[in-house]
Amino acid sequence: MTPGQIRDYLKYYRDLGIETIYRGTPPSTQPLPTLPVPPVMAKKPIQEAILPELTRLPELIPQGDTLAKIREDIGDCKRCRLCEARNKIVFGDGNESSPLVFVGEGPGADEDAQGIPFVGRAGQLLTQMIENTAAKEGIQLKRADVYICNVVKCRPPENRTPQPDEMEICGQFLFRQLMTIKPKAICVLGATAMKALLNTKEGITKSRGQWQKWRDIPVMVTYHPSYLLRQYNAQAKREAWEDLKTLLHFVYD
Ligand code: SF4
Known part of the structure; x- marks a missing residue:
């Protein structure tokens, strides 16, 4: 992975709210799944990207409702x-x-x-x-x-x-x-x-x-x-x- 790809990769996860990504060997013997290389320009809204299958909860009463x-x-x-x-x-x-x-x-x-x-x-x-x-x-x-x-x-x-x-x-x-x-x-x-x-x-x-x-x-x-x-x-x-x-x-x- 090139430094540019790594930068895009980190930015992609930061945009999703993921601030910490650990390096090193995980304790599990199972190999980690390969993380997808982010599409550079095709960033999706967080909810769509992370929770595509979840039924949306009803909206809370909006603040300052009239x-x-x-x-x-x-x-x-x-x-x-x-x-x-x-x-x-x-x-x-x-x-x-x-x-x-x-x-x-x-x-x-x-x-x-x-x-x-x-x-x-x-x-x-x-x-x-x-x-x-x-x-x-x-x-x-x-x-x-x-x-x-x-x-x-x-x-x-x-x-x-x-x-x-x-x-x-x-x-x-x-x-x-x-x-x-x-x-x-x-x-x-x-x-x-x-x-x-x-x-x-x-x-x-x-x-x-x-x-x-x-x-x-x-x-x-x-x-x-x-x-x-x-x-x-x-x-x-x-x-x-x-x-x-x-x-x-x-x-x-
Ligand atoms: S405003 Fe009329 S159409 Fe809309 S949810 Fe109420 S009853 Fe149904």
Whole structure:
């Protein structure tokens, strides 16, 4: 090997982060494999060169993340099949530094048309529940003061429940939203959002009304407002109002 080749060789390994190369006879009786002579001009990025076969880990939450950056990263997203029938991506709505975030399942027809979460009948009920409960409890609070978003940002066809892979793919954006806002509490609306955040197999009727945690943030689980719209749910409605009362006092007292 010529001195020039040796120089290129060392530079190649230094670029890979390998600072020390030992000379001399190894203790093993096996001969060392011949190291490849580096291509002089064809240096590959380290990850590609060293770990071609490894599955890439999901990205860490970027430092200095903002909601605007997350929305930019979503772009015209086609990461899952829910992109096929959507009209608008429904990112989130409300006060971006709110101490309280509501998380639902996914957009419905009205939300898909307007690009805003919880604007249909269920959304109107949620708005009433927030504002009326707050007023009754002597808390100054409007819907615009809280932040509202969903587990998946595109409408599932026929309003079906999002599938686990869709929730997992889109959930990374939800997690970034929550880490960016860092609210004092999260209100999880319905079983799908509960599964996404708490990864539990418990039913919603058992879990509602109890404090749980997502990372370090307290989570209150309650019914999804679309469930409360059904005629026969008087009991569930009472329970949801109770859950909301507990939540609002925790956050705003
Ligand atoms: S649901 Fe989420 S991951 Fe799927 S296409 Fe829409 S924005 Fe992308």
